[in-house]
Amino acid sequence: MSNEPISIAAPFCGTVVAMSHVPDDIFAHNVVGPGRALLPETTSSIVDVRAPISGNVTAALPHAFSIESGNYSALVHLGVDTVNLRGDGFTVHVRAGDYVTQGDVLVTWDVAVAQQHGYSLVCPIVLVQAQEDHVTWVVDEGDVVAADEIIMHWSVPTETAVHTHETVPAPL
Known part of the structure; x- marks a missing residue:
């Protein structure tokens, strides 16, 4: 298992939102882990959502x-x-088990459908079980970022490395 720092990219063009402003307590209180959220910026209702990391x-x-x-x-x-x-x-x-490269399109999302049903379009990007002091924030709330732009870096020290997906299930 690699403990090399990893860079997390924006999965689409959007405005950065603090996790504390996500209208869901699980994300707003970093229960699953810290991160940033994005509000899609698009001239159409279609958003191609990309892999923020390779894996x-x-x-x-x-x-x-x-x-x-x-x-x-x-x-x-x-x-x-x-x-x-x-x-x-x-x-x-994609399907579970597929290997993807940072920037690959994983989901195409018609945000108009969510809007028509009154759902928030704010999208949490969570570093599962990360400790906030191991994360370097590259962007701030209110910044507009391009798809694939690096938004944060994460480093797991060797002595604290864990299999994150096995210890705390993420709310999907």
Whole structure:
């Protein structure tokens, strides 16, 4: 397992939102881990959601996915309560077990469907079980970032490395 620092990229173009402003207590209180959230910026309703890191897909649901790379695990949740859409508005391009490269399109999301149902489009990008002092923030709340732009770095010291997906299940 690699303990080399990892860089996390924005999965789409958007405005950075502090996790404390995500309208879901699990994410707002960093229960699963720290991170940043993005509000999609798009001229159309279609958003191609990309892999924030390279690694193995450990979960691939229409509204959320997670990727593990060595001792690191990242979770991307597309909107809040969008699980209730039961896949409507989402096209998933990968399956659990697939290897993906940072920047690969994993999901195509029609945000208009979520908007029509009144769901928040804020998307948490969570570093599963990370300790906040092991994360370097590259962007701040209110920044607008491009797809694939690096938004944070994460380093797991050798003595604290764990298999994150095995110890705390992420809410998908």
